[in-house]
Amino acid sequence: MKILLLGGGGREHAFAWKISQSPLCKKLYIAPGNAGTATCGENVALDIEDNGALHNFIVAHAIGMVVVGPEAPLVNGVWNYLHKMPGTSHVAVIGPSMQGARLEGSKSYAKRFMAEFGIPAASYREFVAAKPDDAVNYIRKKARVPIVLKADGLAAGKGVVICQDKETAVAELQDMLGGKFGEASRKVVIEEFLSGIEFSVFVLTDGESYKILPVAKDYKRIGERDTGPNTGGMGAVSPPPFVNEVMMKKVEERIIRPTIRGLKKRGIEYQGFIFIGLISVDGEPFVIEYNVRMGDPETEVVLPRLKNDLVELFIAVKERRLAGVTIETDERAAATIILASGGYPGGYPKGKTITGLGTAGDSIVFHAGTKNSGGKLLTNGGRVLAVTSLGKTFRDAIAISNKNAAAIEFEGKYFRGDIGFDL
Ligand SMILES: Nc1ncnc2c1ncn2[C@@H]1O[C@H](COP(=O)(O)OP(=O)(O)O)[C@@H](O)[C@H]1O
Ligand SMILES: [Mg+2]
The missing domain is CATH 3.40.50.20 (Rossmann fold)
Structure with a gap:
């Protein structure tokens, strides 16, 4: 094929x-x-x-x-x-399908879907640009801090703002409804703040049945110990050790099954990945968001642990035979560390020469923002490389990736040396 x-x-x-x-x-x-x-x-x-x-x-x-x-x-x-x-x-x-993609493309749609099918998530209200006073009144009179504001539509990962006090939230909300993220923030979801540890569950579905892929945790902040602005992701680990069988049973029963049931009930064509962003609040899973594709950099730790032939899995999805498939997982842990261009997630230069890839033989180096030019390998994005390793434990995997992340060179290279610090 x-x-x-x-x-x-x-x-x-x-x-x-x-x-x-x-x-x-x-x-x-x-x-x-x-x-x-x-x-x-x-x-x-x-x-x-x-x-x-x-x-x-x-x-x-x-x-x-x-x-x-x-x-x-x-x-x-x-x-x-x-x-x-x-x-x-x-x-x-x-x-x-486009209808299924709304689970990611509209926060409001996703919240309504979860409410309809009894899927645990933060309680919420939604407001539109035509009635900004409703939203302001809600924040001043009802909402509890911290206040989570979410632009309804796609906003390149920048559409969620968590405000520590009400007046900041009012100002931010007015900016959003006023078009800070264009059409994407003409509608805003205000959510209850959930406190806990986040992880990601990946499901492959053929629309009838589903299979759960290896679980992962990513690191979104640019700075060590989760400080500084959000990025596309600076590293990931699979599996996160705190996600045990008891947790996964809850996730499957309370979240995955009702999600698949909901898609069927709504007649939505869905043959692909569902990425469920979860938060464990005192051991109980809640959905933070759905994405309708795999995560990046989580894919760089999930696929190296998947033993199945991926094309065979995809054909089973197309032919709706997923129920008969067994997912085989490498028992080893995987970790990936992103090498980023200096300045990212703000402005950064491109076209810097990358050297030292040849020495990273005990890692798999996935390219993110790179290009070939005149026989040279050059940086071509904010996130440049993902250095993935497998190890007996996640700490072993991280140690190998750290060693190779240090050995690969390009001007302005930055990476977090603390991936897994919280595990
Ligand atoms: N209800 C919530 N309570 C606490 N933190 C939240 C909540 N919703 C989102 N967040 C935080 O904001 C991040 C981004 O939110 P998310 O809904 O995943 O939006 P997106 O990935 O589309 O920007 C989450 O990973 C989480 O850290
Ligand atoms: Mg997210």
Whole structure:
């Protein structure tokens, strides 16, 4: 089968690495990819949010399967478009329909979904730009601090603001409803603040049945000991040791099953990954958010622990045979450490020469923001590389990644040396 993978970050290099190991994959294209994915298949310059361009490419190259890395093409309806168009209606698209993608594309939609299907989550209210006074009154009279404000739509990971006092919250809310995040914040969800430790559960579903993939925890802050601004993610560990069988039983019964049931009940076509962002509050799991794709950098620790042939799994998803599949997991722990460009998550330079990859042989180095130019490997993004290692324990894995993160060089390189500090 010929496969087209959409995206160009560390998550996509991990997907490309895993897909290219499958004898079922005859040819892999990655759009747009990076210098790492180019070692697993052929990078193609396609606009992944242009459904027409994707359709043309898929037909011209007889692609049988499309694996969607990031959320944007899903929210943009790539599933629906390919499904209805002649020549691509048979193609397996790993990712939900536009309706399913609303679980990530609209916080308000996700909150309503969870409320309807009895899925534990923070209590909430929602407000719209047309009635800002309702929201201000709610904050001044009813809300309890800290106050969690969430832009309804996609806001590049910046749409959630946690305010420690009411007046800050009022000011922030007015900015949001006033269009701070464009259309995405014309509606705002105000949530109860939950206090606990976060982790991520990844589910693969064929719309009928589901399989739970290895659990992970990521580190979002730029600074050590979880300080400073949020990033796309600076590292991850799988499995997080505090997520035990008792917790996973609660997650499966209270959250995963009702989620799948809810999708079916609403008639939503969903054949792909569900990323459930969870928080453990005194040992009880609550959903923080849904994402409709795998996480980055969590994919870089989840896929190296998955023993199954990923293409075989995807075909089972397409044919709705997932119930008959057994997920096999490497018992070892995995950790990944992100090497970032100096300045990230603010402004940063690109085009710095990367050296020392050859010495990182006991890690798997996934590329995130890299490109080849004139025979050299150059930085090409804020997050540059993800250094993944496997070890008997997560501490062993982290130690190997730390050693190799130190040995790889590029000007301005930054990484957190404390991944796993809280475990
Ligand atoms: N109700 C809540 N209580 C406490 N912290 C929250 C709550 N909702 C979100 N957060 C924090 O904000 C982060 C981002 O929120 P999330 O809903 O995952 O938005 P997104 O990833 O789309 O920016 C979460 O990872 C969590 O740390
Ligand atoms: Mg999140």
